[in-house]
Amino acid sequence: MRGTVLYGTRDIRFEEVPAPAVLHPTDAVIRIAAACVCGSDLWPYRGISPVGKPTPMGHEYCGVVEEVGRAVRSVKPGQFVIGSFFASDNTCPNCQAGYQTSCQHRELVGGAQAGRLRVPLADGTLVATPEMPPADLIPSLLAISDVMGTGWFAADAANVGPGKNVVVVGDGAVGLLGVLSAKQMGAGRIIAMSRHETRQKLAREFGATDIVTERGDEGIARVKELTGGVGADCVLECVGTQESMMQAIHATRPGGSVGYVGVPHGVALNGQDLFYAHVHLHGGPAPVRRYLPQLIDLVWQRKINPGKVFDLTLPLERVAEGYAAMDTRRAIKALLRPEAA
Amino acid sequence: MRGTVLYGTRDIRFEEVPAPAVLHPTDAVIRIAAACVCGSDLWPYRGISPVGKPTPMGHEYCGVVEEVGRAVRSVKPGQFVIGSFFASDNTCPNCQAGYQTSCQHRELVGGAQAGRLRVPLADGTLVATPEMPPADLIPSLLAISDVMGTGWFAADAANVGPGKNVVVVGDGAVGLLGVLSAKQMGAGRIIAMSRHETRQKLAREFGATDIVTERGDEGIARVKELTGGVGADCVLECVGTQESMMQAIHATRPGGSVGYVGVPHGVALNGQDLFYAHVHLHGGPAPVRRYLPQLIDLVWQRKINPGKVFDLTLPLERVAEGYAAMDTRRAIKALLRPEAA
Numbered sequence: 001m002r003g004t005v006l007y008g009t010r011d012i013r014f015e016e017v018p019a020p021a022v023l024h025p026t027d028a029v030i031r032i033a034a035a036c037v038c039g040s041d042l043w044p045y046r047g048i049s050p051v052g053k054p055t056p057m058g059h060e061y062c063g064v065v066e067e068v069g070r071a072v073r074s075v076k077p078g079q080f081v082i083g084s085f086f087a088s089d090n091t092c093p094n095c096q097a098g099y100q101t102s103c104q105h106r107e108l109v110g111g112a113q114a115g116r117l118r119v120p121l122a123d124g125t126l127v128a129t130p131e132m133p134p135a136d137l138i139p140s141l142l143a144i145s146d147v148m149g150t151g152w153f154a155a156d157a158a159n160v161g162p163g164k165n166v167v168v169v170g171d172g173a174v175g176l177l178g179v180l181s182a183k184q185m186g187a188g189r190i191i192a193m194s195r196h197e198t199r200q201k202l203a204r205e206f207g208a209t210d211i212v213t214e215r216g217d218e219g220i221a222r223v224k225e226l227t228g229g230v231g232a233d234c235v236l237e238c239v240g241t242q243e244s245m246m247q248a249i250h251a252t253r254p255g256g257s258v259g260y261v262g263v264p265h266g267v268a269l270n271g272q273d274l275f276y277a278h279v280h281l282h283g284g285p286a287p288v289r290r291y292l293p294q295l296i297d298l299v300w301q302r303k304i305n306p307g308k309v310f311d312l313t314l315p316l317e318r319v320a321e322g323y324a325a326m327d328t329r330r331a332i333k334a335l336l337r338p339e340a341a
Numbered sequence: 342m343r344g345t346v347l348y349g350t351r352d353i354r355f356e357e358v359p360a361p362a363v364l365h366p367t368d369a370v371i372r373i374a375a376a377c378v379c380g381s382d383l384w385p386y387r388g389i390s391p392v393g394k395p396t397p398m399g400h401e402y403c404g405v406v407e408e409v410g411r412a413v414r415s416v417k418p419g420q421f422v423i424g425s426f427f428a429s430d431n432t433c434p435n436c437q438a439g440y441q442t443s444c445q446h447r448e449l450v451g452g453a454q455a456g457r458l459r460v461p462l463a464d465g466t467l468v469a470t471p472e473m474p475p476a477d478l479i480p481s482l483l484a485i486s487d488v489m490g491t492g493w494f495a496a497d498a499a500n501v502g503p504g505k506n507v508v509v510v511g512d513g514a515v516g517l518l519g520v521l522s523a524k525q526m527g528a529g530r531i532i533a534m535s536r537h538e539t540r541q542k543l544a545r546e547f548g549a550t551d552i553v554t555e556r557g558d559e560g561i562a563r564v565k566e567l568t569g570g571v572g573a574d575c576v577l578e579c580v581g582t583q584e585s586m587m588q589a590i591h592a593t594r595p596g597g598s599v600g601y602v603g604v605p606h607g608v609a610l611n612g613q614d615l616f617y618a619h620v621h622l623h624g625g626p627a628p629v630r631r632y633l634p635q636l637i638d639l640v641w642q643r644k645i646n647p648g649k650v651f652d653l654t655l656p657l658e659r660v661a662e663g664y665a666a667m668d669t670r671r672a673i674k675a676l677l678r679p680e681a682a
Contacts, residue, residue, distance in 0.1 A: 093571045094595045102595035102619050104570075229445075230434045245612065254435045254443035254625075260616070267612025271586065271605030278443050278625040284595075284616045 003114030004057045004319045009047030010327070012320045017056060020111070020118035025071035028122035030081060033063040034142045035112045036310065037322045037334045039172045040263055045323050048265065058113030059085035060146040062138065065126070066116065074123045080133055081126040082145050082296065083119050084288035085109055090124030100124070100289035113319055115338045127292040130300060137299060139307025139335055143177065144295040147333065148306040149288030150261050151177030151238070152295065155185055157259030157282040158234035162186035165227050168208075169248045170238030171199040173309040173333040174261060176206055178236040183207025184304060187234070191226060193219055193247070199332060202308065216247060223251040232256060237283070240264050254278035261286055310335040344455030345398045345660045350388030351668070353661045358397060361452070361459035366412035369463035371422060374404040375483045376453045377651065378663045378675045380513045381604055386664050389606065399454030400426035401487040403479070406467070407457070415464045421474055422467040423486050423637065424460050425629035426450055431465030441465075441630035454660055456679045468633040471641060478640060480648025480676055484518065485636040488674070489647040490629030491602050492518030492579070493636065496526055498600030498623040499575035503527035506568050509549075510589045511579030512540040514650040514674040515602060517547055519577040524548025525645060528575070532567060534560055534588070540673060543649065557584060564592040573597060578624070581605045595619035602627055651676040 003017035020029050035058050043049040062082045065075050075081055088095050088103035095103050107120045119125055133141055140148075151174050160166055166187040168178045171194035182190050183206060191210040192203035200211050212222045224231055231253035237244055240262025248258045249269075260283030274281070298304045312331035314322050315338075322334030344358040361370050376399050384390040403423045406416050416422055429436050429444035436444050448461045460466055474482055481489075492515050501507055507528040509519045512535035523531050524547060532551040533544035541552045553563045565572055572594035578585055581603025589599050590610075601624030615622070639645045653672035655663050656679075663675030 093569060097594065097596045099595040099619055102617075228434060240612075242612075253438065254440040255438045264612030264616050269610040269612065269615070271581075271583075271608025271610065274610070274622075275601070275605050275625045276443075278440055279623070281615075281622040282620070284619040 001115050002317070003111055006044055006051055006055045006057050008051070010045060012045065012057070012323050014317050014319050017111070017114065020116050022067055022069045023118065024120065025069035026121050026123065027069045028065055028072055028075060028119045028126060029067045030061070030063040030117050030119060031066050032061055032112060032115055032117055032338050033080070034138050035316065035336045036060050036142060037319070037326055037336070038146060039174060041323070042327055043265065045327060056111035056114070058111055059109050060142060061112035061117055062142050062145055063117070068122060072122045075126045075128055079128040081128050082141055082292060083109065083125045084149065084292070085146055086285065087120040087125040088289055089121050090289060095124065098287055098290045100287045101285035113316065113336060115316070125289065127296060129296055139310050140299040140305055141296070142335065143306035143309060144288070144292065144299060146288060147173040147309060148177045148295060149291050150174050150286040152181040152291050153286035153288070154178045154236040154238055154259040154261040154283070155181035155234070157257070158236050159257040159280065160185045160187050160234045163188045164233040165189045167191045167193065167223055167232040167235045167251050168238065169193050169235065169244050169251070170262060171196060171203065172238060175236065175238035176202050176309055176332070177306050178238050179203050179208050180206040180304060180306060182236070184298070189226070191223060191232065196329065202332070205308070216243060219247055220250045227253065234259070238262050240267065242267050245269065249274065249277050249279055252277070252279045256280065257282070259283055309333045313337065315339065342456050343658070344452055347385055347392055347396045347398050349392070351386060353386065353398070353664050355658050355660050358452070358455065361457050363408055363410045364459065365461065366410035367462050367464065368410045369406055369413055369416060369460045369467060370408045371402070371404040371458055371460060372407050373402055373453060373456060373458055373679050374421070375479050376657065376677045377401050377483060378660070378667055378677070379487060380515060382664070383668055384606065386668060397452035397455070399452060400450050401483060402453035402458055403483050403486055404458070409463060413463045416467045416469055420469040422469050423482055423633060424450065424466045425490065425633070426487055427626065428461040428466040429630055430462050431630060436465065439628055439631045441628045442626035454657065454677060456657070466630065468637060470637055480651050481640045481646055482637070483676065484647035484650060485633065485640060487629060488514040488650060489518045489636060490632050491515045491627040493522040493632050494627035494629070495519045495577040495579055495600040495602040495624070496522035496575070498598070499577050500598040500621065501526045501528050501575045504529045505574040506530045508532045508534065508564055508573040508576045508592050509579065510534050510576065510585050510592070511603060512537060512544065513579060516577065516579035517543050517650055517673070518647050519579055520544050520549050521547040521645060521647060523575070523577070525639070530567070532564060532573065537670065543673070546649070557588060560588055561591045568594065575600070579603050581608065583608050586610065590615065590618050590620055593618070593620045597621065598623070600624055650674045654678065656680065
């Protein structure tokens, strides 16, 4: 089998790798219907989070179950399933509280940019669709495996609700799907902070009512102008840099909420600054598993179309082009299709 | 008139100061019935937050209105009133959202450790009791001016509710009243982190079910033992140091909440650490004004007795002894009684 391996900065290879197999009774092996490149894959790709050794890439996936371990009860071969980047047992106290990405037995899923994938803790991790999906739904089903689930968590963590004023910091796929999530949750004004025309266009399509192109203090000032001088009720932080976190916190009104899902890189929050900002702060690795049934249902009923973030589709073997296109921001997000088995 | 002035590190003087007067039409002048020394007064007293010049001290107060400006409508001379450390108009969008300490026109109140006090924005700031209170209620009414309101906000910000597991970090007056607040809000287990016997005793009296004497990683491990291995639902941070913030964050279960009210001194939160902790974080200067009517009612009905935190009562002119006793932790909190006018 061939799969995607990162060797070092901007050195991504599609090469022969060991075929996955059921290693534990709770494992499943799935045939990948579609995978993709994540914004977070760009951190090691760019060498900002260096990889120590050749690393199988990919953690967003959907596909058909081929084999399950003897302890697996809730999914079976032939079913179309979606999972998240952290495998979780879905039974421990943290899972039961809805924080499956803090599962006491969590395992990172890796190597999904390949033809097949081993998924640990299959019963807790995978959710099956009602039946085999039509081809045109595959991009949206793939999106909820990570980016859509993450955008949804950002909106949920920021306490988005009917009529609220929302700001989204970050116009990557997660930010854009944060806009879609806020719209779906009934937000009033949705302000997308973006400088890129194609992303602005998609943000508007997903429900953004306003675009703010300014950043930093100017961006904050512009948000305040748009929100009666006080700041937004809800701000979604979908980047993970010091600048984006500060922009999010200070664009929020006192008593408002920041939902942050951008994996922080070099972020340090000054305690006193945060204290006087008076905001609610919640975030972390999105517990996508919590939302999978609801999001599968919304996609199945064609109420949301998060697959629109894929503006580049490539055969899996051309995965390196997908990384390069996202690295240079020529593409928002690249979908990868393995050859039919 | 004589009042309390801080000249420098541990140099507190009770001396002749200008008598307060109505300076603006929205001001009131009140005759102080009781004032006290705040834990936050100890930061400048100890020289950790140096004062640049002689500074009138005291921001916790209750007393009788003597005079009001011509624009004041909601309180009148002769009424017994309670206010908070930030004067607020109670009409701006931030006040209306319940964040009066982020009022767009807020003013710090200072100089309450004196016989009389000017309170700006009297209509928005002061709340009158139903009638002149009996003498034995004065300590509890004074407590809600700051420490009780702050402990209550910590519990509220930590989403305390019926049956929840609660941890309180800090056994000063605010922490102890955080215990009382959690009990009043119906918490299940209430774990007070304290090493001081007299404070442990009061914590138990206020509703603590468990005492943890360990700190840092050991304290966190002990809390996890007491909470099924996952951490507490709600943690009240009532100190404001790096150690106490870390203790609070890591004693909280994923998805749980930290309410922090200790004014941060030298606190920096690592973005990635916070991200993976998966907690809700909310806090800041307590919007005591939001809670005044409810807390006055609870005291008036003798359902809560926050005045118990005052374990030292002094005539106002001996205020320096109050600071010294709190500085050396001989007293939890010192109540100061001006001579009758």
